[in-house]
Amino acid sequence: MSSDHAGASGKRVLVLGGTSEIALAIVEALQRITPRDVALAGRDTAALGVCAEQLSSVGCDRVITTQLDALETGQHAAILADVAEQLGGIDIVILAVGALGERGGLPTDVPGAVNVLQTNLTGAGSLLMESARLLRERGAGKIVVLSSVAAERPRRANAVYGASKAGLDALAQGLGDELRDDGVGMLVVRPGFVHTRMTRGLDPAPLSTTPEAVADVVVAGLDSGADTVWAPSTLRWLMIIIKLLPRPIFRKMKQ
Numbered sequence: 732m733s734s735d736h737a738g739a740s741g742k743r744v745l746v747l748g749g750t751s752e753i754a755l756a757i758v759e760a761l762q763r764i765t766p767r768d769v770a771l772a773g774r775d776t777a778a779l780g781v782c783a784e785q786l787s788s789v790g791c792d793r794v795i796t797t798q799l800d801a802l803e804t805g806q807h808a809a810i811l812a813d814v815a816e817q818l819g820g821i822d823i824v825i826l827a828v829g830a831l832g833e834r835g836g837l838p839t840d841v842p843g844a845v846n847v848l849q850t851n852l853t854g855a856g857s858l859l860m861e862s863a864r865l866l867r868e869r870g871a872g873k874i875v876v877l878s879s880v881a882a883e884r885p886r887r888a889n890a891v892y893g894a895s896k897a898g899l900d901a902l903a904q905g906l907g908d909e910l911r912d913d914g915v916g917m918l919v920v921r922p923g924f925v926h927t928r929m930t931r932g933l934d935p936a937p938l939s940t941t942p943e944a945v946a947d948v949v950v951a952g953l954d955s956g957a958d959t960v961w962a963p964s965t966l967r968w969l970m971i972i973i974k975l976l977p978r979p980i981f982r983k984m985k986q
């Protein structure tokens with residue numbers, strides 16, 4: 732293995748949200764560097780089985796699947812401990828659980844919006860904290876958190892999703908600083924619009940990208956030891972400008 736890939740070298744990979752198209756592209760990119768043992772955790776057993784076959788077909792040494800619902804927070808610790816036992820430890824966690832929910836301004840479906848908040852912040856936050864505890868016990872490992880540029884400045888069109896991602900992003904940043912001296916790396920990933928089933932049917936935003944391109948950014952981020960990456964990376968500079976826009980101008984952006 733090349734030392735260029737030291738940050739992405741961990742063999743045992745756990746994907747939380749195991750059917751995520753972005754997460755699967757990340758695992759495939761990791762697999763191209765060196766063989767991996769993978770655990771896919773998610774809600775849909777049949778879909779997880781298909782994803783496991785896909786990863787086996789690209790050469791992953793071992794792929795296991797396990798049932799996980801982000802909303803069932805009381806079960807997270809036990810599920811993660813079981814996966815760690817089955818894999819003999821966990822080196823890289825990819826936290827991909829996420830739901831986009833209704834688009835537009837004030838939600839017409841408030842319970843649906845609450846579900847988005849619970850999934851993306853409470854559920855994903857619980858998984859993040861339990862992952863952090865596991866890796867800190869070992870004193871090593873990497874956690875990749877799929878946040879979003881929406882976390883940096885939520886727009887009127889995505890207030891609920893943006894709020895949930897802002898909360899998760901903040902939690903990941905704080906825990907990343909807390910864990911750094913314990914040998915655990917936290918990589919916060921802020922993609923823009925990515926062409927996956929989550930965005931199917933929506934008009935692509937400027938600088939839209941693919942799961943494969945996000946995966947390349949993540950692998951580079953793991954290798955460099957970055958705390959935060961944007962995908963595409965030019966979004967980093969665009970977001971600096973967007974965050975500086977005065978509110979009366981920013982609110983004119985309806986989409």
Ligand SMILES: NC(=O)c1ccc[n+]([C@@H]2O[C@H](COP(=O)([O-])OP(=O)(O)OC[C@H]3O[C@@H](n4cnc5c(N)ncnc54)[C@H](OP(=O)(O)O)[C@@H]3O)[C@@H](O)[C@H]2O)c1
Pocket residue numbers: 747748749750751752753754773774775778799800801802826827828829830831850854877878879880921922923924925926927928929930
């Ligand atoms: N696509 C984009 O433009 C974009 C941009 C920025 C950030 N992101 C973030 O990137 C991550 C991956 O998104 P993606 O584009 O790969 O979309 P995706 O394929 O729809 O992945 C979302 C994943 O979240 C899982 N999930 C949702 N609710 C869950 C729950 N209650 N319990 C367990 N798993 C649950 C889904 O599982 P099921 O198969 O059971 O539904 C799926 O595995 C998400 O966090 C998303 O917010 C995406």
